Amino acid sequence: MAALNVAASFVPFVSINDCARLIRTVGHDITVEIESEPGCGKSSILRMLREQMGDEYEYVYLDCPTLGDGDLGMNIPDRDTKTLEFFVSALLKLDTGKPLVIMLDEYLKCDKLLKKMFTRLMLEREIGDRALPEGSLVFATSNNRSDGVNDTIEAHVGNRVMRVKMAKPNYITWGIYATNKGLMPLLRAWVAFDKKALASYLQLSAEDLRDNPYIFNPSKPDQVSFVSPRSLEKSNIVIRNRALLGDDLTLAALAGTIGEAAAQSLLTFALLEKDLIPIPVILRDPMGAPLATSAGAVMLTLFHAVDAIDTQDQLSAMVRYSKRLPSEEYRAVFFSMLCESKRTVKLAMQNADLRDWYKDANNRDLVN
Numbered sequence: 001m002a003a004l005n006v007a008a009s010f011v012p013f014v015s016i017n018d019c020a021r022l023i024r025t026v027g028h029d030i031t032v033e034i035e036s037e038p039g040c041g042k043s044s045i046l047r048m049l050r051e052q053m054g055d056e057y058e059y060v061y062l063d064c065p066t067l068g069d070g071d072l073g074m075n076i077p078d079r080d081t082k083t084l085e086f087f088v089s090a091l092l093k094l095d096t097g098k099p100l101v102i103m104l105d106e107y108l109k110c111d112k113l114l115k116k117m118f119t120r121l122m123l124e125r126e127i128g129d130r131a132l133p134e135g136s137l138v139f140a141t142s143n144n145r146s147d148g149v150n151d152t153i154e155a156h157v158g159n160r161v162m163r164v165k166m167a168k169p170n171y172i173t174w175g176i177y178a179t180n181k182g183l184m185p186l187l188r189a190w191v192a193f194d195k196k197a198l199a200s201y202l203q204l205s206a207e208d209l210r211d212n213p214y215i216f217n218p219s220k221p222d223q224v225s226f227v228s229p230r231s232l233e234k235s236n237i238v239i240r241n242r243a244l245l246g247d248d249l250t251l252a253a254l255a256g257t258i259g260e261a262a263a264q265s266l267l268t269f270a271l272l273e274k275d276l277i278p279i280p281v282i283l284r285d286p287m288g289a290p291l292a293t294s295a296g297a298v299m300l301t302l303f304h305a306v307d308a309i310d311t312q313d314q315l316s317a318m319v320r321y322s323k324r325l326p327s328e329e330y331r332a333v334f335f336s337m338l339c340e341s342k343r344t345v346k347l348a349m350q351n352a353d354l355r356d357w358y359k360d361a362n363n364r365d366l367v368n
Helices: 016-026 042-056 112-124 171-181 185-193 206-210 229-240 247-258 260-275 279-284 295-308 312-322 328-340 345-349 352-359 361-367
Strands: 032-036 058-063 073-078 083-088 100-105 137-143 162-165
Touching (some): 016 032, 016 162, 042 058, 042 100, 042 137, 112 137, 171 185, 185 260, 185 295, 229 247, 260 295, 279 295, 279 312, 295 328, 312 352, 328 345, 328 352, 345 352
Parallel strands (some): 032 137, 058 100, 100 137
């Protein structure tokens, strides 16, 4: 009998959107535990599910490391029956009559005694002797064990849940998110320009990781400020107010948020703003307007344009201008923002040039 030839397989990291889709699909029956490196947006999954699933459900956020064993419920004496009755905390919203979506955030960092109660919740959909309403979903989040932040799981517990690795967003997917959130064009353009900013230590060679001073690196235990989707978003208020803060205070504030190397790089990149081509100039004459003289200034111009486009005529003008750019990659980033931004997606889908690009398989892969 011929030996079975089993090819080596690679289990993929999945996007945050796919994590939410997985929870919606199977979360009634099995607890999905989402794992990723710090600051990648795991905690925002509950908000995403609320937006997708609506008010048929009650949504419960439990910050597991901050809870004690009495915070979910406790046994209360009943004098009449001389027994103990289990009372569930109002945190769990069991009395609304709606099915629940419960997020156990940072589950693997919680108190050991509390894990026993959570284990029953995750496996049996019960808390104490109270069952969750029919149709309830439970999911959990944690960091990767390789992150070195004390997230451990026992084999018998891990065998009861579905553990899924969530990918760190790349510069395009984060750029779409940041555009929809209204983050500053300078910040979005820097991330798209310097792709090291959103690299993952899990997917870099040892040499590339040594050469990346921006990102989370578990081999540097003293590193507390680094670039992540979370810290990038928190730095937006600094960028927005840098004229009021001045150079020194802006640098100090950014260094304390995204790390010194990233702060220096971002402010150096900001010097390119003087080379921006004004968007009104482009819209008036897209075929005659000058092109920016550096790649960074091109990227800045395009991200400012994403925020400025309000009409189909303006969009068509920017499409004509962008086709004069020497870099197909920058054009793909620009078109991706237009096609995925909530503000411009309807305009983009009605533009013939953009529709043709969006249907192209290679460029569509860039968006996904």
